Amino acid sequence: MRVSVDRDRCEGYGLCAEEASHLMHLDDDGELVLDRAEVPPESSDAVEAAVRVCPVAALKVS
Amino acid sequence: MNELERVVVVGASLAGTTVVDTLRRLGYAGSVTLIGAERHPAYNRPALSKGVVAGTDGLDDIVLPPPSGEVDQLIGTPAVALHADRKEVVLAGGDRIRYDGLVIATGARARRLADLGAADPGVQETTFRDLDDAHRLSALLATRPHVVIVGAGILGMELASACVDRGATVTVVDRQPPLLGQLGPYLADLLITAAARRRVRFAHHPGGVRLRGTSGPPAVELADGRRFAGDHVLSAVGCAAETGWLASSGLAGAHGLVVDTRCRVAPGIVAAGDVVAFPSAAGPRRTPWWHSALEQARTAARALLHGDDAPPLTPSPYFWTDQFGMRVRVAGLLPAAGRPAVVDGSLPDDEPWAGSALLRWPGRGVAAAVNRRIPIGRLRALAQLEPAGT
Ligand SMILES: Cc1cc2nc3c(=O)[nH]c(=O)nc-3n(C[C@H](O)[C@H](O)[C@H](O)COP(=O)(O)OP(=O)(O)OC[C@H]3O[C@@H](n4cnc5c(N)ncnc54)[C@H](O)[C@@H]3O)c2cc1C
Ligand code: SF4
Numbered sequence A: 001m002r003v004s005v006d007r008d009r010c011e012g013y014g015l016c017a018e019e020a021s022h023l024m025h026l027d028d029d030g031e032l033v034l035d036r037a038e039v040p041p042e043s044s045d046a047v048e049a050a051v052r053v054c055p056v057a058a059l060k061v062s
Numbered sequence B: 001m002n003e004l005e006r007v008v009v010v011g012a013s014l015a016g017t018t019v020v021d022t023l024r025r026l027g028y029a030g031s032v033t034l035i036g037a038e039r040h041p042a043y044n045r046p047a048l049s050k051g052v053v054a055g056t057d058g059l060d061d062i063v064l065p066p067p068s069g070e071v072d073q074l075i076g077t078p079a080v081a082l083h084a085d086r087k088e089v090v091l092a093g094g095d096r097i098r099y100d101g102l103v104i105a106t107g108a109r110a111r112r113l114a115d116l117g118a119a120d121p122g123v124q125e126t127t128f129r130d131l132d133d134a135h136r137l138s139a140l141l142a143t144r145p146h147v148v149i150v151g152a153g154i155l156g157m158e159l160a161s162a163c164v165d166r167g168a169t170v171t172v173v174d175r176q177p178p179l180l181g182q183l184g185p186y187l188a189d190l191l192i193t194a195a196a197r198r199r200v201r202f203a204h205h206p207g208g209v210r211l212r213g214t215s216g217p218p219a220v221e222l223a224d225g226r227r228f229a230g231d232h233v234l235s236a237v238g239c240a241a242e243t244g245w246l247a248s249s250g251l252a253g254a255h256g257l258v259v260d261t262r263c264r265v266a267p268g269i270v271a272a273g274d275v276v277a278f279p280s281a282a283g284p285r286r287t288p289w290w291h292s293a294l295e296q297a298r299t300a301a302r303a304l305l306h307g308d309d310a311p312p313l314t315p316s317p318y319f320w321t322d323q324f325g326m327r328v329r330v331a332g333l334l335p336a337a338g339r340p341a342v343v344d345g346s347l348p349d350d351e352p353w354a355g356s357a358l359l360r361w362p363g364r365g366v367a368a369a370v371n372r373r374i375p376i377g378r379l380r381a382l383a384q385l386e387p388a389g390t
Helices: A015-019 A041-053 B014-025 B045-049 B131-143 B154-165 B185-197 B244-249 B290-309 B376-384
Strands: A003-005 A024-026 A032-034 A059-061 B006-010 B031-036 B072-075 B079-083 B088-091 B096-098 B101-104 B108-110 B146-150 B169-174 B201-204 B209-212 B219-222 B232-235 B239-241 B264-266 B269-271 B318-323 B326-331 B341-346 B356-361 B366-370
Touching (some): A003 A032, A003 A041, B006 B014, B006 B096, B014 B031, B131 B154, B154 B169, B326 B376
Parallel strands (some): B006 B031, B006 B101, B031 B072, B146 B232
Antiparallel strands (some): A003 A059, B209 B219, B264 B269
16 A cells, blocks of 8 residues: 655645654644655554545545 | 444544544454445545535545445445434434444534525525535536625635636625634635635625525525525525434434533443534534544544543644635634734735735634644644743
8 A cells, every 4th residue: 555645735734644643744844744655554544544634635545 | 341342433424434443543343333324435525615616626536535444334324313222323224223332423514594594485595515515516617607605604705715716706695794703803804805806795784694585596685685696596604413313312402412521422422523512611512623523533432432531632623714815724712803913924914815924813822824834733832822932
């Protein structure tokens, strides 16, 4: 499973990082940083939760 | 601790799916049944009045991933009754689903002027709440119609913005001046200025609004006799908790579905999201916003599993809106009275859309970011700064 962020949509809310803090974080400018794009199987739930809580639907898993 | 083997969640949108996620994350291994009335998979609702009506987002752009782990999904089947004494939810087809733990996450429905006694009998009234509504409005906008929107709150204004973006002309009619009650004077003025530039017309009268006519598109009448007719008339006059299916259960009273600070309704029953009235200094209040649904859902899941040992929720209100080229995010309790201090940036009074700023209402615990990105945590910290600490 891979996770990607649509930079045009992402508003730096950071709600996603609250769900999957071991896979993504916000940098000092409020930009979302994906620490690993390839999601380990044991983290797929956390990543899906992160996708779901993003208010602007900026994250996608494939 | 009570033995929980069967959890049933009614309402398959943000609050419902977040409860399911959180239960699994907390190690709950029993069965989960998710019941949802809409025939679509869950989607991002705030996008409806923004990208979907504007025509830039389709269902693929806003659909939410299905809940993780093993979940029995019953989508397109509304619950019609709750028998709390027998711990049973009754579905539209007559099926009964047993639970040990129940999550009520049925959200809200659009309120109608008819509900408020402000519509002629038999009048055709159109509201906006779900994906089908958004597709319908989007299709109507293809002819660049004149649209009359009743309700100058957040939803009415976002819809006005999306309509003008599609080339429609828009008049917004309300009992109150636009956005004042929701946002306070400063933010309201900012957005009204931005709306006026897009030629949105406004009318209001404290005596109220009435929807008139029994055939064809209705007209809107203000208490002073002014009448507004358009190709389409849309009501955006707030939302009401979706508690109809709970009628015989006695759980929802005059204040709606009241929960405690752990989002509990009754033994074995929790609730979260737009359906909920949460305790506040002013009594139980609904806070029908994305972030409230999230924090309530997480609280409710913990309470279902751990009861009194679950931490109570101290809400940290967070709200945003996009309209007329302005993006406003607010941490803290709205409406914000008075003028804010500008912490950074600037917003020219006559063309606020050209600026960007961080604002703070000292002593009120409110901060806003206008046309500017800032992580939620930092905006919250700004809202909480003591007046003397700056
Ligand atoms: C157009 C629009 C724009 C918005 N914009 C913003 C915004 O910019 N910022 C913000 O913070 N918030 C916004 N919101 C609010 C936000 O969308 C809600 O707070 C959030 O969706 C609440 O989630 P929920 O799961 O509690 O309720 P809902 O999303 O309303 O979901 C409830 C679900 O339960 C289902 N249901 C209802 N009754 C039954 C039944 N009897 N049986 C089974 N299922 C049932 C419904 O079909 C629905 O799918 C907006 C809302 C709308 C309508
Ligand atoms: S929640 Fe959405 S908008 Fe916010 S940082 Fe994550 S991806 Fe970006």
